[in-house]
Amino acid sequence: MKLQPTILEFTQKLSAVLQLDAEVVDANLVRIAGTGPYNKFIGKKLNTSSRIFRYIIETKNNKVVVKTRTDPICEGCTTQDSCEETAFLGVPIMLNESCIGVISLVAFNQKSRELIKNNTQLFLDYIQHISQIFVIKVSESKKSSSGLDDVFSSLINNMDQGVLVLDDSNRVLHGNAPALANLNITQTELTNIEINIQPLLVHDNKLKGPEQHIITLDKRQELVVGQFHVIKSQQLFLMSFYQPHNAISHDDTSINLFKDIIGESSQIVQLKTLIARVAKSPSSILIDGETGTGKEVFAKAIHAHSDRNKQSFIAINCAAIPEQLLESELFGYVKGAFTGALTKGRVGLIQAANNGTLFLDEIGDMSMTLQSKLLRVLEEREVMPIGSNSPVPVNIRIISATNRNFKEMIAQNDFREDLYYRLNVIPMHLPALRERKGDIEPLIYHFLERHSLAIGACYPGITESVINSLNAYHWPGNIRELSNLIEYLVNIVPVGDQIDVDLLPPYFDNRVEVCDTKTRVTDDYLNLEEIEKINIEECISRLGNRKLVAKELGIGVATLYRKIKKYQLS
Template sequence: MLNTTHQSELMQLQPTILRFTQMLSAVLQLDAEVVDANLVRIAGTGPYSKFFGKKLNTSSRIFRYILETHQEKVVVKSRTDPLCDGCTNKTNCRETAFLGVPIMIEGRCIGVISLVAFTVESREKIKENAQLFSDYIRHISELFVSKVLDMNDSEHGLDKVFTSLIENMDQGVLVLDEHSRVQYGNTPALTNLNIEKEELVRVEVNIQPLSIHNNDLKGHQQHIISLGKRQELVVGQFHDIQGHQLFIMAFYQPNTSFSNNEAPKAQFTGVIGECKKMQQLKVLISRIASSPSSVLINGDSGTGKEVVAHAVHNMSDRVDKPFIAINCAAIPDQLLESELFGYVKGAFTGASSKGKTGLIQAANQGTLFLDEIGDMSMTLQAKLLRVLEEREVMPIGSNTAVPVNIRIISATNRNFSEMIATNKFREDLYYRLNVIPIHLPTLKERGKDIELLIHFFLDIHTRKIGVSYPGITPAVMLRLNAYHWPGNVRELSNLIEYLVNVVPEGDVIDIDLLPPYFEGTVLEQKNDHQIIDESIMSLEEMEKIRIEEAISRLSNRKLVADELGIGIATLYRKIKKYGLSSHSS
């Protein structure tokens, strides 16, 4: 028999149910609706976000079916389903798919929670994830209704229900009031922020987007969460729900923090890395930045030589003066001379009638960066040596030298010892350029810096392209860490830009998006220090076996999730991913 009391049990909890429904809709990216046993709308989103407390005035055959049979119902072909026969609203119905789950208390059905699709894309989402969504909603529903039974035990029953719902979410959630003060954080949020619940209440918390111009983008973005003097980089998104804001964190987090006092200087923005070699490099840059002495940066192609040159310039007294960069290997020798030294009117056939100021003169008081200096001809090397010795430049066709005050930073991936021995590079110029040598390590030598660089480039390329910040699965991170990176940091940046372009909006970068050449990557298994080829046993295969074994042994999904140390929603996603049985043993 259906509940026919004047105000249903669900209506007594309407504010909390509405907040829950809005949160559920935001997480699953589908519209949701809740009705009680009297077919009164308790809560809803999208087209169902109004007329709360009123009985549905159109045909409610599907809701009635669920209320009477106590069975969930999935409709992925609207208008053709037998339950839709005779519906008076059939011709005007805009729903493309429907998933309804009964709300059961002690054998009674007191209402229905439903997900509704209005587009072909949303219909496919329900069709492909029907069991996953119904299991998830049923689990949350069971948690929710258990609180209904004792809602009169405390004046704060509504708050207890709401916080219980949030506490059982896999994603970290912060609840903020109308003044943007944090009122509550669930366990995953506290873990992400590395803070205790008691401290969260005491400390001043501020959340700001990392990229202000990305505010209008939908989906997850990077935010700086200030906790007193400490700051954490967190990926998440805001949702407004009845005077409260929910900051819902992504499942993936960059795991990066810094304090206000120890925040990296702006000059080191592009020099990303915390390995020993990169820390030594940063110390060296800090020490030599203010010197006028020449710097020679040596490193393999793609290791970031120009980034380091910029860092030296930005930390020097010349920071507000020009930084002029030129690639000596990319410009023909005859053109390079006129680019570097400039020329006067009529210096040669085809010369501009106004003459031209050379890059050396343009860099006066600042820094001249000569990339691939090893490709410069012997003739130009002699002229450059004169500039370094005399601190003046002679434009082509001129008889008057122009004084210059520049610092030269050069870079190469060539072996100067061999070039000097074979008379391809002047030894005296080499010693002039190599006053302060800097060697850049390859990316493979930098260990866990790869992960820092991945998140750095994810932020760079999502902002450049104008898309949401995507997650990246542990399996992908493991492959990228194991790869040998012949193209170094440049290759990693290019790969991340590619992945940001191809990953579906709001999705996570999974292993199937990686280019084919990552398939043969050998991974290191930390236990017993064994090297396991993925063709023998991948981490995903091991995870699948472990989940399958736990499901067959334990009585319900919650016990399985607890044993595996993951949330229930994460468990359902993995069951779907690996094609395992979604029914309890």
């Protein structure tokens, strides 16, 4: 495309001299120049009628067609019946035994067809001469662009960060080794497939710095953190040192069906399978688990995939509302039911959830009186508002949740046994976060994205050492504690930097393993900074290369430089 004005000028002169329309495409089937109906969409890839060009590029041979609808190469063409071309002559443009494009002459009427048919060899010789002129121009362009372009190419290819070079039409021209590694692709594949880069989050472009992008490579997608830099007619997509390293999956079950349930541990997979089986059932479900394990998230997932998903999902925390108020909230009341009641009465949450789902969180804190009334609702499928003599029929599904031991409560007469069995038709136990092997890291990236979007910050990176620390932590507050921690870290991390261990709160385990080639030493008496300094100093002494040191420590090179300065290391 850098030579496009020159090539277009030659193409127009060629068309005028031969009285035929002409077209030039490159090896990627991008139209470089054209006359007549081909003078549109310059710089765009051909969508149709590319069969004959592909043949010339692949075989590196001339091709002449004077019977467009009966020639074997036209068989199977989707536009064969509507094709207006009456004849075609194409010549490959060869550079160092590689086909870099095709020059073609095209006839659209019988007179032009006869012109190609009667002068085939003459035209082939002439077009081959023109192609050699193009090759000379390409070679001259490469020589003239050596100098500074070579410096930039060398700089890009020796960068530790992944870099993609794109033209002004967003076509990828080149990728350095780290970029190819991040995308799990070769340079040849990179230039031969269609690539699209789109930001994951739609915003008003006020965010500065790296952010998440979805890179589509044919039918595969990768999630990559980076940012664009525009330089003249080209763009650089500069990837960040930190990457989430998770491809976008197209598994409908895990992405679309349970998009809010993050994790693929064996326990979570079993729970997803259970939800898929029981979601459409009207039976009651009792979810138990420690505080912060995400009981309401699972309840919403059950509702979302039930036949009631177009109706209301009503959630209430039984422990957060006083008993007297909780009764009126659940059952509602009629006009004049008690002093202070609304003059029009009030519809209770049970009635509001009719045909939908009622989620009762912390149901173990419900009083024995309300337990009796709730049992009647479950048995009779009707609710009696306070002050009313007429029951109202309801069709609801109840999902309840607790972090308490019901067997102990029943033994101490704190919970009705008959109500327990009505609620616990389908039991569902949520494991603690510390028991979910491999789920902490995807949850980290999920909360990084959510909280970055919520506060309007650019997506930060996170070092491997932080992930290791979070994996080793016991998480007494479970997923809620992890979410709160990530929100805190997103707020305090410097713009453009990544989250490192020095940003973690002090209650995280200070015992850090100091690596040796053969031994691992743990010192309970050193503080975190002293251990980190010793660790960095030992790695520098052993490896002697800052890039390798950063890789082993699981931090970025920029972070390593900052810590070397902080600890005054040589």
